[in-house]
Amino acid sequence: MPELPEVETFKRYLDSTSLHQRITNVEVHDAYVLKRVSPRELARRLKSHRFENSHRHGKHLFVHIGDALWLRVHFGMTGGLQYVKRDEEPPKNTRVIFRFATNRRLAFHDQRKFGEIELIKDVDDFLQTRGIGPDALEIGLSQFKTIVGNRRGAVKAILLNQQVIAGIGNLYADEILFRARVHPATQAATLSNMDLRRLFCATRCVLGKAIALKTDFNRLPKSWLMTRRGKRGRCPRCCRALKSQMIGSRTSWFCAYCQKRAA
Numbered sequence: 207m208p209e210l211p212e213v214e215t216f217k218r219y220l221d222s223t224s225l226h227q228r229i230t231n232v233e234v235h236d237a238y239v240l241k242r243v244s245p246r247e248l249a250r251r252l253k254s255h256r257f258e259n260s261h262r263h264g265k266h267l268f269v270h271i272g273d274a275l276w277l278r279v280h281f282g283m284t285g286g287l288q289y290v291k292r293d294e295e296p297p298k299n300t301r302v303i304f305r306f307a308t309n310r311r312l313a314f315h316d317q318r319k320f321g322e323i324e325l326i327k328d329v330d331d332f333l334q335t336r337g338i339g340p341d342a343l344e345i346g347l348s349q350f351k352t353i354v355g356n357r358r359g360a361v362k363a364i365l366l367n368q369q370v371i372a373g374i375g376n377l378y379a380d381e382i383l384f385r386a387r388v389h390p391a392t393q394a395a396t397l398s399n400m401d402l403r404r405l406f407c408a409t410r411c412v413l414g415k416a417i418a419l420k421t422d423f424n425r426l427p428k429s430w431l432m433t434r435r436g437k438r439g440r441c442p443r444c445c446r447a448l449k450s451q452m453i454g455s456r457t458s459w460f461c462a463y464c465q466k467r468a469a
């Protein structure tokens with residue numbers, strides 16, 4: 207599922223391929239991913255405009271079209287973007303295609319169709335209406351300590367809560383907790399100042415590294431939990447068997463030895 211690093215990678219991809227080209231048409235192959243806009247309306251509003259620039263917040267990508275007009279893209283479980291050259295076929299499961307005057311196309315593909323495409327007027331209004339919290343890479347240490355340390359509940363569930371901090375999903379939350387050596391079920395209110403600082407640093411480090419590697423799974427460091435999680439997985443640090451537990455209705459993987467639960 208695309209989390210902050212994947213969406214940032216899509217943003218950079220879109221920026222490097224699809225900006226400033228006149229849009230000549232929008233072809234909707236599956237209107238299920240469109241939210242509060244019809245295929246006709248989407249095409250009508252975008253035609254003759256350009257993708258001017260883009261902005262990411264949490265797992266949302268906002269593409270600026272013009273005055274009070276933004277395209278919001280959410281990648282759901284399996285969404286992605288592919289820039290398609292003149293003689294190339296768009297990928298399987300393409301749901302929407304943005305066609306440019308250059309005859310190139312930008313395809314939004316999404317196998318499971320949990321993705322969302324919508325037109326909005328204002329990014330800040332959207333974030334406020336949805337109650338989406340600060341972006342995980344925009345937040346500072348003191349704000350992080352306040353919003354994570356003062357909440358009730360398991361720290362893993364808090365990291366996953368987009369209204370508290372935006373962008374972190376199941377895989378990266380486990381990675382961050384592993385790096386910070388914090389057990390995912392730890393009550394956030396019991397975390398020490400040092401724990402919160404380690405958690406903050408791990409968040410920046412893990413997300414930043416994943417972006418730098420363009421989220422290419424094969425290039426992820428061998429020291430990462432993500433490369434080992436699952437049955438028969440062993441801790442990259444101490445080689446003990448990894449454990450799993452349901453926390454906040456998601457499966458957490460962790461090392462019970464390296465991430466001891468506070469008594």
Ligand SMILES: [Zn+2]
Nearest residue numbers: 441444461464
């Ligand atoms: Zn371990």
